[in-house]
Amino acid sequence: MKRTLMIxxxxxxxxxxWSQPLATCKPNTLNIPGAPYPCIMPDRTAxxxxxxxxxxxxTVSAGGRVEMTKKDDGLWYATTPPLVEGFHYYTINIDGSSxxxxxxxxxxxxxxxxxxxxVPAADAxxxxxxxxxxxxxxxxxxxxxxxxxxxxxxxxxxxxxDTSGKMQYPVLYLLHGWGENEVGWTDQGHVNLIMDNLIAExxxxxxxxxxxxxxxAKPGEDASIYNARSVLTQAVPTPPPAPGAAPAPPRGGMPRxxxxxxxxxxxxxxxxxxxxxxxxxxxxxxxxxxxxxGGFQTFNTGLTNLDKFAxxxxxxxxxxxxxxxxxxxxxxxAFTNAADFNKKVKLLYLSTGSVEGPRVKQxxxxxxxxxxxxxxxxxxxxxxxxxxxxxxxxxxxPRLFR
Amino acid sequence: MKRTLMIxxxxxxxxxxWSQPLATCKPNTLNIPGAPYPCIMPDRTAxxxxxxxxxxxxTVSAGGRVEMTKKDDGLWYATTPPLVEGFHYYTINIDGSSxxxxxxxxxxxxxxxxxxxxVPAADAxxxxxxxxxxxxxxxxxxxxxxxxxxxxxxxxxxxxxDTSGKMQYPVLYLLHGWGENEVGWTDQGHVNLIMDNLIAExxxxxxxxxxxxxxxAKPGEDASIYNARSVLTQAVPTPPPAPGAAPAPPRGGMPRxxxxxxxxxxxxxxxxxxxxxxxxxxxxxxxxxxxxxGGFQTFNTGLTNLDKFAxxxxxxxxxxxxxxxxxxxxxxxAFTNAADFNKKVKLLYLSTGSVEGPRVKQxxxxxxxxxxxxxxxxxxxxxxxxxxxxxxxxxxxPRLFR
Numbered sequence: 024m025k026r027t028l029m030i031x032x033x034x035x036x037x038x039x040x041w042s043q044p045l046a047t048c049k050p051n052t053l054n055i056p057g058a059p060y061p062c063i064m065p066d067r068t069a070x071x072x073x074x075x076x077x078x079x080x081x082t083v084s085a086g087g088r089v090e091m092t093k094k095d096d097g098l099w100y101a102t103t104p105p106l107v108e109g110f111h112y113y114t115i116n117i118d119g120s121s122x123x124x125x126x127x128x129x130x131x132x133x134x135x136x137x138x139x140x141x142v143p144a145a146d147a148x149x150x151x152x153x154x155x156x157x158x159x160x161x162x163x164x165x166x167x168x169x170x171x172x173x174x175x176x177x178x179x180x181x182x183x184x185d186t187s188g189k190m191q192y193p194v195l196y197l198l199h200g201w202g203e204n205e206v207g208w209t210d211q212g213h214v215n216l217i218m219d220n221l222i223a224e225x226x227x228x229x230x231x232x233x234x235x236x237x238x239x240a241k242p243g244e245d246a247s248i249y250n251a252r253s254v255l256t257q258a259v260p261t262p263p264p265a266p267g268a269a270p271a272p273p274r275g276g277m278p279r280x281x282x283x284x285x286x287x288x289x290x291x292x293x294x295x296x297x298x299x300x301x302x303x304x305x306x307x308x309x310x311x312x313x314x315x316x317g318g319f320q321t322f323n324t325g326l327t328n329l330d331k332f333a334x335x336x337x338x339x340x341x342x343x344x345x346x347x348x349x350x351x352x353x354x355x356x357a358f359t360n361a362a363d364f365n366k367k368v369k370l371l372y373l374s375t376g377s378v379e380g381p382r383v384k385q386x387x388x389x390x391x392x393x394x395x396x397x398x399x400x401x402x403x404x405x406x407x408x409x410x411x412x413x414x415x416x417x418x419x420x421p422r423l424f425r
Numbered sequence: 426m427k428r429t430l431m432i433x434x435x436x437x438x439x440x441x442x443w444s445q446p447l448a449t450c451k452p453n454t455l456n457i458p459g460a461p462y463p464c465i466m467p468d469r470t471a472x473x474x475x476x477x478x479x480x481x482x483x484t485v486s487a488g489g490r491v492e493m494t495k496k497d498d499g500l501w502y503a504t505t506p507p508l509v510e511g512f513h514y515y516t517i518n519i520d521g522s523s524x525x526x527x528x529x530x531x532x533x534x535x536x537x538x539x540x541x542x543x544v545p546a547a548d549a550x551x552x553x554x555x556x557x558x559x560x561x562x563x564x565x566x567x568x569x570x571x572x573x574x575x576x577x578x579x580x581x582x583x584x585x586x587d588t589s590g591k592m593q594y595p596v597l598y599l600l601h602g603w604g605e606n607e608v609g610w611t612d613q614g615h616v617n618l619i620m621d622n623l624i625a626e627x628x629x630x631x632x633x634x635x636x637x638x639x640x641x642a643k644p645g646e647d648a649s650i651y652n653a654r655s656v657l658t659q660a661v662p663t664p665p666p667a668p669g670a671a672p673a674p675p676r677g678g679m680p681r682x683x684x685x686x687x688x689x690x691x692x693x694x695x696x697x698x699x700x701x702x703x704x705x706x707x708x709x710x711x712x713x714x715x716x717x718x719g720g721f722q723t724f725n726t727g728l729t730n731l732d733k734f735a736x737x738x739x740x741x742x743x744x745x746x747x748x749x750x751x752x753x754x755x756x757x758x759a760f761t762n763a764a765d766f767n768k769k770v771k772l773l774y775l776s777t778g779s780v781e782g783p784r785v786k787q788x789x790x791x792x793x794x795x796x797x798x799x800x801x802x803x804x805x806x807x808x809x810x811x812x813x814x815x816x817x818x819x820x821x822x823p824r825l826f827r
Contacts, residue, residue, distance in 0.1 A: 055537050056640065075522035079479060115524075120477035122517075122524040129531045129538040135457050136531040136538065152575045157566040162611075164559040173554045185701060209564075238458065299587060 045070075051127060051140045058126040061085075061140055067105040069140060071115075072098050073124065078117050083124075085113035085140060107378075108144035109410025110211055112137040130211055134202035139211075144410055149417050150213040155223035156182030160215050165295040169287040170239050176292060177205050178300065179215050181222055181229035191301045193308035193424040194231045196288070198317025200340070200412075205236040211409045217417050227420045233296050237320055239284040285324040289331075310334035310423050312372070314412045326357035329367050334423055336372035338415040339379060339407055341386045348386065350393035361394030372419050374400040376411035398422065447472075453529060453542045460528040463487075463542055469507040471542060473517075474500050475526065480519050485526075487515035487542060509780075510546035511812025512613055514539040532613055536604035541613075546812055551819050552615040557625035558584030562617050567697040571689040572641050578694060579607050580702065581617050583624055583631035593703045595710035595826040596633045598690070599818075600719025602742070607638040613811045619819050629822045635698050639722055641686040687726040691733075712736035712825050714774070716814045728759035731769050736825055738774035740817040741781060741809055743788045750788065752795035763796030774821050776802035778813035800824065 048062035048070055060072035071083045073091060081091040081099040086106045091099035112132045115124045123129050129136040158181045167174050181192065197214065199207035208214040214232065221227035296302060311332050313321040318340020325335040326342065342354040350358040358364055364371075371390075375383035387399040400418045402411040450464035450472050462474035473485045475493060483493040483501040488508045493501035514534045517526045525531050531538035560583045569576050583594065599616065601609035610616040616634065623629035698704060713734050715723040720742020727737040728744065744756040752760040760766055766773075773792075777785035789801040802820045804813040 073522065075520060077481060077521035078519070079481075117480070117519045117522050117524070118477060119479035120475065120519050122519070122527055123531070123538070125524055125537050127538075128533075129525070131530075135527050136525070136529075152566070154568065159566075160564040162562040162617075164554070164561075166556065215564075 049143075053128050053139050053141050054126055055128060060126055061124070063106075063140070063142055064102075067108070067142055069103045069106055069142070071101045071103070071124070072126075073115055073117070074098055075117050080116075080118060082116045083113060084116065084121075085111060088116075106140070106142045107405060107408070107410075108142050109405055109408055109413075110139060110141050111408060112139050114138065131204050131206065132202055132211070146414070149220060150217050150413050151220075152216050153220060153223070155219055157219050158182050158184065158215055158222075160209055163295065163299065165291060167239070167287050167291040169241060169283065169290050171242055174236065174239075174287075174291070175205060176236075176295070177209055177234040178296070179209070179218060179232040179234070180300070181231070182219065183229070184231075184301075189301065191303045192229055192231045193303050193310070194233060194296060194300075195310040195312060195334075195420075195423060196233045196235070196292075198237055198311075198313030198320055199234070200313075200315030200317050204238070205234050208232075208234045212413055212416065214413075214416055217413060218420060221417070221420055228424045230420075230424065231296070231300055231302060233292070235288070235292055237281065237284055237317060239281055239287045241283055244283060281320065282323070284320060285327070288324060289328070306331050306333045307369070308424060310336070310370075312336035312338065312416075312419065313340060314338040314415075315340045315407065322354060322357075327355045329357070333367075333369040334372075335368065335370070336374070336415075336419050337383075338374045338412045338419075339376065339383060341373060341383060348389060350390065350395070358390065358393060358395050365394075365396045368396075369425075370398060370422055371396060372398045372400070372422065374402065374411070374415035374418070376402045376405035376407060378404060379407040379411070451545075455530045455541050455543050456528055457530060462528055463526070465508075465542070465544055466504075469510070469544055471505045471508055471544070473503045473505070473526070474528075475517055475519070476500055477519050482518075482520060484518045485515065486518065486523075487513060490518075508542070508544045509807060509810075509812075510544050511807055511810055511815075512541060512543050513810060514541050516540065533606045533608065534604055534613065548816070551622060552619050552815050553622075554618050555622060555625070557621055559621050560584050560586065560617055560624075562611050565697065565701065567693060569641070569689050569693040571643060571685065571692050573644055576638065576641075576689075576693070577607060578638075578697070579611055579636040580698070581611070581620060581634040581636070582702070583633070584621060585631070586633075586703075591703065593705045594631055594633045595705050595712070596635060596698060596702075597712040597714060597736075597822075597825060598635045598637070598694075600639055600713075600715030600722055601636070602715075602717030602719050606640075607636050610634075610636045614815055614818065616815075616818055619815060620822060623819070623822055630826045632822075632826065633698070633702055633704060635694070637690070637694055639683065639686055639719060641683055641689045643685055646685060683722065684725070686722060687729070690726060691730070695733075708733050708735045709771070710826060712738070712772075714738035714740065714818075714821065715742060716740040716817075717742045717809065724756060729757045731759070735769075735771040736774075737770060737772070738776070738817075738821050739785075740776045740814045740821075741778065741785060743775060743785060750791060752792065752797070760792065760795060760797050767796075767798045770798075771827075772800060772824055773798060774800045774802070774824065776804065776813070776817035776820070778804045778807035778809060780806060781809040781813070 048064050050059055051061045051063060061069050063069050069085060073081055075081050076097055082088050083091060083101050085103050089101045089103050091101040093099050114121045114137065123136060124138040127138045130139050158179050161178045163176045163178050165174055197208055222229050309332050311321045311325045318337025319342060321335055321337055322342030325332045373383055373387045387397045390397050400415055402414040405411040450466050452461055453463045453465060463471050465471050471487060475483055477483050478499055484490050485493060485503050487505050491503045491505050493503040495501050516523045525538060526540040529540045532541050560581050563580045565578045565580050567576055599610055624631050711734050713723045713727045720739025721744060723737055723739055724744030727734045775785050775789045789799045792799050802817055804816040807813040
């Protein structure tokens with residue numbers, strides 16, 4: 024109550040508090056209600072404003088770090104170079120402390136709750152909320168016998184699911200990336216809207232989409248797969264090693280695959296879905312896909328369980344390390360016999376952003392050279408970010424369950 | 426991708442990065458995975474840590490403002506006095522800039538995405554996730570003809586809803602408070618878990634709970650009902666008034682009621698719910714409740730629509746201003762004839778935290794003195810905060826639809 028009264032008092036005594044940006048600078052759609060900054064200009068430069076009265080130095084990291092300048096009104100301002108289209112996490116740095124911007128909604132990305140800016144894309148229509156029938160996203164609680172914890176999956180059911188009687192649907196298991204969680208595909212990715220639009224245009228079959236959290240550890244198992252960022256933000260400066268001391272061992276891998284996730288998926292998640300939702304049975308009605316680390320996990324889980332999945336996809340994530348990749352032995356040996364693989368797997372789909380490096384393209388080329396059928400997609404002009412994955416999904420989903 | 430590489434590089438070069446708090450200091454359950462601070466001691470004091478290498482002054486506002494101290498490891502630390510049990514929003518202030526703490530999940534409260542700490546309560550069992558059948562929380566998208574925008578409601582369906590055939594359920598419309606949104610009751614309030622537990626113990630009837638967003642404005646209408654906090658955080662310092670100038674007019678009211686919300690509710694929300702969910706018809710199967718501003722809204726909507734609701738509740742929110750309240754005329758004259766009111770309304774429920782001031786109690790006493798039947802509940806030791814409202818809901822829900 025004290026806080027409410029303080030705010031009320033401040034409101035009553037404050038007047039003329041708005042300093043509006045240029046009319047051509049459109050507020051970021053992810054801003055909290057009424058916040059005029061950050062805003063985006065027609066040339067895709069973005070303007071930021073921060074209230075940090077006693078700070079010595081303030082920067083914003085959005086598509087590169089930009090120094091902010093304190094203006095006459097006592098607030099800090101910056102304008103970035105033109106940003107790439109799409110959704111970007113960003114941070115503010117105040118006197119060395121990297122924090123989120125109070126002006127925007129936060130999203131779980133990079134292992135913490137981060138500010139975000141949505142730069143309008145020319146092709147934004149495919150993920151817009153349109154006047155079409157909409158599916159429902161459900162929070163499904165279930166107990167994992169493997170991790171011995173309660174877990175939450177988000178489950179998209181297509182329009183009409185509740186009124187379609189006994190109709191059964193195919194299922195796509197869809198995974199987020201490193202440092203994100205089970206809400207990434209809906210909150211950042213708008214996968215429910217993309218799917219609603221595809222179904223309305225009869226471009227994709229109605230399907231159930233299951234989005235779970237990659238973080239799965241048994242009791243006593245190292246759960247640090249998601250903790251890298253919190254190490255950084257909470258880091259204690261490391262003393263320099265003593266002269267002549269052996270170099271310290273590296274602190275575990277970054278994006279890595281989890282066999283515990285696979286075990287949990289088949290012991291707990293799939294049975295929960297198939298018990299509680301009207302799913303079509305068998306591998307021809309099951310697909311698995313993921314982005315970045317979720318792509319690695321998809322291949323880790325899917326390639327060793329081809330009796331359960333006929334469709335697999337990695338968006339900006341695959342299963343091999345170029346250089347050491349050998350189609351005969353890598354990826355659990357799934358590609359040893361290309362003809363067999365092609366007969367079994369109805370779709371192997373790989374995608375990447377055109378400016379995020381050649382790894383996925385090289386992987387796709389290597390597989391094709393070994394005789395494996397691959398559908399490869401590239402998102403023009405985008406990096407390791409959500410617009411790459413929204414576009415990938417939009418291109419991928421129509422190919423499922425045909 | 427650049428960011429991912431930077432993080433990976435930092436990880437590989439950083440060793441011994443953890444400075445663990447005392448073993449008796451339990452990490453806040455709302456921390457991001459792996460973050461050891463903030464943590465809570467058995468005496469309910471809380472320890473905070475912030476990485477702000479070049480800051481001059483850092484404070485934490487959690488149950489009062491506490492100055493942080495820079496220690497030898499270069500990080501800022503503070504220990505608060507013992508905190509009250511329950512869920513508290515809090516902020517960090519770095520050189521005058523009020524921001525959220527990167528170490529915790531953020532919640533939409535006070536009009537922005539705010540850090541939070543959960544101080545274990547002695548009675549926490551009633552909102553714990555237990556081994557009982559769990560309901561499902563659904564994100565229901567619908568178009569509002571009144572606001573001419575797409576909206577989202579969260580809808581709780583009780584355990585067994587999907588397999589109970591044609592069974593119909595009563596409906597509770599449940600509203601959040603000022604500066605929060607439609608996820609407040611599930612994310613901060615755990616209302617789904619409270620309900621699961623009550624149903625498992627056969628203390629409450631299975632019901633559908635509809636949680637919408639109070640923010641409802643027609644095109645061109647002032648939508649600033651939620652914008653007060655963004656005004657504060659983005660404030661431009663106000664120049665002092667010229668000598669002799671008239672005092673500036675106040676900037677609108679804070680918690681206020683919205684007739685547009687009521688109109689939208691009956692035109693769009695209730696029809697969406699009754700079309701898409703198996704609801705029991707009629708006022709005897711409809712309840713409305715809300716906290717703080719949502720309580721005001723409940724009385725604004727409910728008391729003028731007693732043909733539609735037989736159960737009404739305000740948690741830390743009512744409809745009158747003590748001092749000017751007159752049972753004969755206030756609150757749309759709903760209490761003019763107490764006997765009539767008592768016959769019509771099966772439950773009028775009011776609650777408050779014992780340390781948030783006497784307003785609700787006074788309101789309840791005034792109504793009782795005028796002959797109106799009121800059930801009044803007080804949460805011991807809590808203020809205008811979520812533990813008050815979790816407890817209120819837990820006491821209120823069993824009284825519904827009897």
